[in-house]
Amino acid sequence: MQNLDLAEESSSTNGVINLDCEDIVSFQTEIPKPIQKAMTAFIEEHPNWDQYRLLQAALAGFLVQNGISSRLITRLYIGNMFGSHSF
Numbered sequence: 700m701q702n703l704d705l706a707e708e709s710s711s712t713n714g715v716i717n718l719d720c721e722d723i724v725s726f727q728t729e730i731p732k733p734i735q736k737a738m739t740a741f742i743e744e745h746p747n748w749d750q751y752r753l754l755q756a757a758l759a760g761f762l763v764q765n766g767i768s769s770r771l772i773t774r775l776y777i778g779n780m781f782g783s784h785s786f
Contacts, residue, residue, distance in 0.1 A: 738750060738753055741753065751780050754773075755775060755779050756776060756779035756780055759772050759773075759775045759776035759779065760776050760780070763776050764774075
């Protein structure tokens with residue numbers, strides 16, 4: 700099982716997303732072994748990524764691609780994908 704932290708809401712200043720303790724929701728979920736192995740391989744090849752950032756980017760990307768029109772979600776997605784610590 701993975702313990703994941705996902706942002707509910709956050710504030711943004713100069714393109715940087717700030718998350719406060721009360722803006723974080725934690726939950727546990729089972730992840731199929733093939734996905735967990737792929738995540739581990741990706742994180743090993745990209746040391747600037749971790750499981751939390753990867754899952755936040757994946758979930759935000761899924762939501763944006765499936766019609767959620769939230770500026771905050773879009774910023775989280777872009778920030779995780781293309782932020783200064785991306786590669």
